[in-house]
Amino acid sequence: MSGRLISVADVVVDSRTAGREGNFTYEAPAGAKPGQAWLVPLGARSVLAFVTQVRKVKEEDLGFPRSKLRPLGREINSLSLPAPTLALVHEVSQRTLCPLSVAMTPALPPRAQTRLTTTWQVRPGNPPRQLTLVEDEVWKTLQAGEITETKTKPLAAPLRKALQDLEAIGVASKYLDLTLPESKRRPTSWRLTIGDAEIEAFVRGPGRRKPAQSLLLLRLQGAGSTVFQDGELRSIGGVTDATLRALEQAGFLQQVGENTPTTTTSNVPNPEQAVAISAIQAAIAAHKPEGFLLYGVTGSGKTEVYLQAAAESLRQGRPVLYLVPEIALTAQVIAQLRGRFGDRVAVLHSNMTPAERLMAWRRVRAGECPVVLGARSALFAPLPDLGLIVLDEEHEPSYKQDSSPRYESRGLAAFLAQQHGCPYVLGSATPSIETFAAAQTGALTMLQLKQRARAVNLPTIEIEDLSRLYREKKVDIIGPQLAEAMQDTLDRKLQSILFLNRRAYSPFLICKECQHRFVCPHCEVALAYSQQQQRLRCHHCDYHEPKPPRCPACGGTKLGGVGVGVERVQETVQAMFPKARVERLDRDVTRRAGALEEIVTKFHSGAIDILIGTQMVAKGFDFPRVVLVGVITADLSLNIPDFRAAERTFQLMTQVAGRAGRAEHAGRVIIQAIDADHRSLKSVQAHDYEGFFEEEVECRSRLGYPPYTRLVNIVLSGPDQGVVSERALMLQQTLMARLPGSQVYPALPCPLAKLKDQYRFHILIKLPLDGDIEPIRLPAELAMSKDVRVAVDVDPMSLV
Numbered sequence: 018m019s020g021r022l023i024s025v026a027d028v029v030v031d032s033r034t035a036g037r038e039g040n041f042t043y044e045a046p047a048g049a050k051p052g053q054a055w056l057v058p059l060g061a062r063s064v065l066a067f068v069t070q071v072r073k074v075k076e077e078d079l080g081f082p083r084s085k086l087r088p089l090g091r092e093i094n095s096l097s098l099p100a101p102t103l104a105l106v107h108e109v110s111q112r113t114l115c116p117l118s119v120a121m122t123p124a125l126p127p128r129a130q131t132r133l134t135t136t137w138q139v140r141p142g143n144p145p146r147q148l149t150l151v152e153d154e155v156w157k158t159l160q161a162g163e164i165t166e167t168k169t170k171p172l173a174a175p176l177r178k179a180l181q182d183l184e185a186i187g188v189a190s191k192y193l194d195l196t197l198p199e200s201k202r203r204p205t206s207w208r209l210t211i212g213d214a215e216i217e218a219f220v221r222g223p224g225r226r227k228p229a230q231s232l233l234l235l236r237l238q239g240a241g242s243t244v245f246q247d248g249e250l251r252s253i254g255g256v257t258d259a260t261l262r263a264l265e266q267a268g269f270l271q272q273v274g275e276n277t278p279t280t281t282t283s284n285v286p287n288p289e290q291a292v293a294i295s296a297i298q299a300a301i302a303a304h305k306p307e308g309f310l311l312y313g314v315t316g317s318g319k320t321e322v323y324l325q326a327a328a329e330s331l332r333q334g335r336p337v338l339y340l341v342p343e344i345a346l347t348a349q350v351i352a353q354l355r356g357r358f359g360d361r362v363a364v365l366h367s368n369m370t371p372a373e374r375l376m377a378w379r380r381v382r383a384g385e386c387p388v389v390l391g392a393r394s395a396l397f398a399p400l401p402d403l404g405l406i407v408l409d410e411e412h413e414p415s416y417k418q419d420s421s422p423r424y425e426s427r428g429l430a431a432f433l434a435q436q437h438g439c440p441y442v443l444g445s446a447t448p449s450i451e452t453f454a455a456a457q458t459g460a461l462t463m464l465q466l467k468q469r470a471r472a473v474n475l476p477t478i479e480i481e482d483l484s485r486l487y488r489e490k491k492v493d494i495i496g497p498q499l500a501e502a503m504q505d506t507l508d509r510k511l512q513s514i515l516f517l518n519r520r521a522y523s524p525f526l527i528c529k530e531c532q533h534r535f536v537c538p539h540c541e542v543a544l545a546y547s548q549q550q551q552r553l554r555c556h557h558c559d560y561h562e563p564k565p566p567r568c569p570a571c572g573g574t575k576l577g578g579v580g581v582g583v584e585r586v587q588e589t590v591q592a593m594f595p596k597a598r599v600e601r602l603d604r605d606v607t608r609r610a611g612a613l614e615e616i617v618t619k620f621h622s623g624a625i626d627i628l629i630g631t632q633m634v635a636k637g638f639d640f641p642r643v644v645l646v647g648v649i650t651a652d653l654s655l656n657i658p659d660f661r662a663a664e665r666t667f668q669l670m671t672q673v674a675g676r677a678g679r680a681e682h683a684g685r686v687i688i689q690a691i692d693a694d695h696r697s698l699k700s701v702q703a704h705d706y707e708g709f710f711e712e713e714v715e716c717r718s719r720l721g722y723p724p725y726t727r728l729v730n731i732v733l734s735g736p737d738q739g740v741v742s743e744r745a746l747m748l749q750q751t752l753m754a755r756l757p758g759s760q761v762y763p764a765l766p767c768p769l770a771k772l773k774d775q776y777r778f779h780i781l782i783k784l785p786l787d788g789d790i791e792p793i794r795l796p797a798e799l800a801m802s803k804d805v806r807v808a809v810d811v812d813p814m815s816l817v
Contacts, residue, residue, distance in 0.1 A: 027071075032122060096129055209242065232618060323409070363390070408443050604631070647689070727785070732778070762780065
């Protein structure tokens with residue numbers, strides 16, 4: 018009948034199950050609501066779907082025949098999403114220009130569909146017809162008890178058919194629910210039985226032969242008697258259950274019950290902390306979605322502010338979301354949260370088994386864990402009525418998802434705060450330029466901690482000018498200033514770290530007779546040369562080959578590495594200090610099982626004098642005997658073709674410098690650089706973030722980069738360079754017509770123009786801060802094909 022209204026439900030299915038366009042419409046029964054989970058028919062199978070909206074439509078407006086409108090299926094009560102989580106999924110789709118099915122992926126209950134149980138039960142009444150022999154036997158079985166089926170334990174085909182036939186005649190019915198398996202890991206809770214001094218003694222003694230145990234204990238230093246789940250310990254230390262059992266047998270770990278008592282009380286805040294705590298607590302009480310920047314120098318007590326604000330939120334019966342860049346480096350944060358809030362803390366991390374992740378998701382959804390600690394994906398935890406959101410170390414690039422959906426955590430935290438009516442706090446000693454600019458303009462409320470809550474000795478930082486050494490023809494990998502400091506450190510029987518963020522011996526190998534360069538056959542990059550392994554390796558696709566005896570172009574034998582990697586630094590240092598114990602720590606070294614644990618343990622125990630490494634040595638470890646940090650060349654990060662290069666260099670150098678002088682010994686940092694007067698390095702030397710910020714924003718203002726504009730970077734890739742180039746040019750022309758108020762740059766090869774046999778072109782778009790990105794969505798989707806992939810990165814962290 019024309020004009021008849023039909024109640025329909027729009028649902029979304031995870032893109033991994035139904036593809037990018039996983040949006041479908043079904044007939045909605047009474048009571049269907051957004052956020053509900055349903056098992057819906059899709060072709061010949063049933064899949065997990067979530068209702069996004071329920072609406073009334075006229076039959077003629079369906080867009081397809083009424084006869085093809087299928088019923089919604091069966092609801093799964095225990096998997097529904099809270100309204101703010103569903104709103105967040107829609108927001109991610111709008112902010113990142115990805116399909117709703119892709120935006121839904123991080124919000125899904127982990128591996129839920131594999132845990133669904135179908136339960137068959139008998140219905141009252143007698144069969145309306147004579148049953149077959151098999152049907153009769155199954156019906157009698159149902160009268161004695163229910164029959165269940167799971168994905169891992171399916172019913173035999175004849176039994177399932179008999180059940181379906183009984184259902185068809187009305188004497189049997191089925192329902193679906195989520196079944197959580199009993200955990201096979203018992204017990205699941207552990208606590209340390211030794212203190213920091215005993216850990217030091219173990220690491221310096223017998224622990225040198227037990228590196229996995231030592232590494233975990235080192236990362237647990239300062240945790241006290243905090244209770245950790247076994248999955249958390251596996252994530253923190255990268256260890257197995259065998260290591261946990263070995264530590265238990267040694268008397269260092271103890272199995273405990275599930276209830277975790279609180280062990281610490283709030284500290285008395287200093288005046289600056291008290292002001293910050295009061296401001297955040299007032300916003301919590303007022304249900305005000307206010308954003309704060311907690312800008313505090315190292316050791317200023319930012320964590321105490323977070324904890325006391327969280328306690329206020331919990332007093333009001335409202336949960337807390339606490340985000341960190343990496344769970345593996347947060348044993349102390351877990352300890353502090355558990356010390357204040359006991360077993361009400363849930364830690365979400367990637368090292369959990371699928372069953373553990375699903376159980377944690379269910380506990381959070383049920384309100385059993387009102388404090389959730391996790392990395393960026395914890396934004397999608399099903400928390401109702403949040404009272405506080407914390408992003409610690411908000412400047413870290415890991416808060417941006419680098420695959421679809423490419424969401425940025427700070428913006429989503431602000432959106433969630435609006436949804437829940439709660440404050441959010443961004444904390445850092447070196448905030449991102451965009452965040453500090455927002456605080457300067459009043460978009461965020463600045464809370465500053467200048468006073469150190471605990472004694473912290475900042476290292477002295479010196480810059481060794483390599484350009485002067487080049488002019489004097491005295492240049493070497495280790496300059497005279499750094500070499501002298503290294504000798505002094507050795508004489509004092511203390512330790513040094515040398516940092517160079519470049520692996521291998523040399524970044525490329527060249528024939529010195531014909532200048533032939535060895536290039537990866539799958540990527541448009543040079544193969545790095547490892548002299549130790551006598552191999553060439555691509556650090557992007559991992560292609561590798563032996564170093565050839567002759568040049569394939571001219572047959573010459575004069576092949577040599579050009580440039581400096583950590584392997585060459587190690588060779589140089591060993592030659593300069595033949596009696597020193599020197600080791601290297603990078604991804605090539607840690608390919609060997611147990612190498613990371615072994616080297617870290619040896620260095621902490623004093624069995625290594627000089628540790629040379631890439632960014633792996635820059636964070637996550639506290640070596641009390643390190644008094645010298647040398648940066649081989651800071652120019653590497655400064656010369657990356659990216660507008661964030663100076664900011665990243667400032668943050669990286671500050672982080673590396675923090676490795677020196679972390680105990681009673683004064684620290685010293687020597688940064689070698691050709692551009693020794695660069696504003697980033699001078700600001701690091703002066704411990705002057707604000708001075709760096711002022712110069713950096715002035716530069717970005719002139720060039721039109723964030724925080725004064727918005728960027729969208731579109732990368733097209735495919736196996737045929739001509740096809741990708743042509744498609745990129747067409748997309749560029751379309752975007753120029755659709756975005757008249759924005760600057761659309763020409764489609765050009767990416768700085769890494771070919772990766773893993775995929776040619777890559779990109780189109781960079783600069784928009785006004787209030788510019789609409791939605792016109793980009795349709796052209797980008799139309800540019801996709803089986804031969805060309807299109808990745809849209811809104812507010813990119815990297816343009817490389």
